[in-house]
Amino acid sequence: MKPVLGIDFGGSSIKGALVDVAEGRLASERARIVTPNPATPARVADVMAQMVDSFADEIGDGPVGVAIPAVVQHGTTRSAANIDPAWIDLDAQQLLTDRLGRASILVNDADAAGMCEAKYGAAVGQEGVVLMSTLGTGIGSALISGGRLVPNTEFGHIEMNGGDAEQQASSGRKDVLGLSYEEWLPLIEQYFQTVEQLLWPDLIVVGGGISRDSDKFLPHMNLRTRIVPAQHLNDAGVIGAAWVAHHHPDGL
Incomplete structure (x- = not known):
């Protein structure tokens, strides 16, 4: 099974790593890029594209899971916590899918962390x-x-x-x-x-x-x-986002 790329988009940094979704652990060193200011959708998508490029050989044409500090309904971000308000009511899943050139599945960041702990951690x-x-x-x-x-x-x-x-x-x-x-x-x-x-x-x-x-x-x-x-501390968002991308390709 190929590893899945998980990305955790936060107000201060964007973190990403390959995840072994069978074992629930990071399969690479974690990359970290400072979140652009302002964190507009276009600028953030460019940073994520840079991150995807750095892992392209390992993930092939596989999906990317993205944890984001926003309410996510069917791929649309309905809120924006500590990120640019341009994310509100945006079809962010489609925007990232188009920019990254692969299926990009969005999930609220706390939900991603919760699924990580439920599947692989303290719960x-x-x-x-x-x-x-x-x-x-x-x-x-x-x-x-x-x-x-x-x-x-x-x-x-x-x-x-x-x-x-x-x-x-x-x-x-x-x-x-x-x-x-x-x-x-x-x-x-x-x-x-x-x-x-x-x-x-x-x-x-x-x-x-x-x-x-x-x-x-x-x-x-x-x-x-x-x-x-x-158990997974700050890696939970990355691992959970990858789990969602692998098990729920149509989103939660």
Whole structure:
């Protein structure tokens, strides 16, 4: 089986790597290119084309999976989190397919990370409801029930203290305010307690860059739900995007 190229398009960088979708692991070194500013569709597509060219020999005419910080409905991006607003209501899947010269399957970035952890990581074999929460500039979410994804959830935007939860509790907000883990803990704990009341998950998996420091906050949370760090950390989006491209060539 040929490896599949997964690309994770974020507000600060565009990362890509070959993925062994049978084993759920990277099959190459990860390439990283700074996200253009502004991150317009045309400029981002050019960067992705450059990345595809660098892996062309290994993937042949195979598809590309792209994780993007946006709601994705049938290939159309309906929102734009920390990227250019020109992505809103754009047939982005067709644009990238045309520019990259191969099938390009788009998926919300948190959904990609969630599928990675459900198929290859911390949520493998978990029964019931799994919530994947990616903590970064905002709070991404992926909801998986009985092994099946409910795409495009936006639980980072639930109401908390009369405002948007991710504007108060994300790790990005922690950094902006210069909070210590002890100072941030009550905010992120309150967020997860609120989510528990809405969803009653059986497992919460925490991803995003801050998950590598999970020992500084996860063990100190007062939750009824078991909460664990993602196994694949920042590679989850790349791996999950490749998995979607391989198993769902028509998109989620």
